[in-house]
Amino acid sequence: MTHKIETILAQTGINSDEKTGALVTPVHFSTTYQHPEFGQSTGFDYTRTKNPTRSTLEKTLAAIEYADYALVTSSGMSAIVLAFSVFPIGTKILAVRDLYGGSFRWFNQQEAEGRFHFTYVNTEEELLAEIATEAYDVVYVETPTNPLMLEYDLATIVTAAHSKAAKVIVDNTFYSPIYQTPIKDGADVVLHSATKYLSGHNDVLAGAVMTSDQELYDQYFYNLNTTGAVLSPFDSYLLMRGLKTLALRMERSTSNAQKLVAFLQNHEKVTDVLYPGKGGMISVKVVDEEKIPTILNTLKLFTFAESLGGVESLITYPTTQTHADIPAEVRHSYGLTDDLLRLSIGIEDADDLIADLKQALEA
Secondary structure, three states, rough: OOHHHHHHHHHHOOOOOOOOOOOOOOOOOEEEOOOOOOOOOOOOOEOOOOOHHHHHHHHHHHHHHHOOEEEEEOOOOHHHHHHHHOOOOOOEEEEOOOOHHHHHHHHHHHHOOEEEEEEEEEOHHHHHHHHOOHHHHHEEEHHHOOOOOOOOOHHHHHHHHHHOOOOEEEEEOOOHHHHOOOOOOOOOEEEEEEEOOOOOOOOOOOOEEOOOOOOHHHHHHHHHHHEEEEEOOHHHHHHHHOOOOOOOHHHHHHHHHHHHHHHOOOOOOOOEOOOOOOEEEEEEEEEHHHHHHHHHHHHOOEOOOOOOOOOEEEEEOOOOOOOOOOHHHHHOOOOOOOOOOEEEEEOOOOOHHHHHHHHHHOO
């Protein structure tokens, strides 16, 4: 029987321990496992290679992304590194320009060291035009983008990329599988900073890579076992616990965000509201960027901090935080200007959040 995503999430880990019938997946801390006899294995030999708790989590993550396989890693950045680890030196990569600053930092390092060659585009039209005219090995997309909230039509991009034999990698952190399942659109690889919405409580550092390509998975499994950037058993347990409420949290965050957008669009101190229509991420541009320190220091409910996707509402200033490693002239060229603030909307009461923004904007 095929279940819907809400059911899969709520049932995460159930029936994973046949011996005891434990409702919650046991946390297996053992680093090594006894062989029943010489030449035999339980399927678990050493925790870096495979861990029962982590395996249960990976099964759930594959299911909610409609993928055949999933691997979890020690952070979102290690997931990105793993996703690209299968491509040889000289690989040509076409990427959207508006990216998480950490992704740009690693991409820039790889290019500087001569491993990969990157071409960046600002819009979907430019992306499709590049695919049509140049030969690329990989197309990399964030959608919605961070922090300008640009959406891309994945099915169209995948069709175009595959016609030129390019692999498509999608960062699905912002929407999560609740609002977007890139594998169903034909993407070859999906990755997440699982620290964010998948976990949802700002207490786990994790990443995830999903694919339905057996050859890619086998390479990823080998590379992850070789390099060792796996998720610990306890963090795997915490991530599973967070997943159980993912659908509810995304629904509430979206509802709150839509109410805040309606307020912000009519506020005289705000020039632009960037919101794709669903999800909990909003970016705003303010009239006077010199007022940004005052706004940040005056907020009471919103926490001025990096990261996103938790139950608590956060506000981030990309210029000095998440995107500080992108040169100013590059950021400004595609619209990430110094008047922009990024909001991650949590599950608090929407009226309280609006009141907090109102008093800070008018301080």
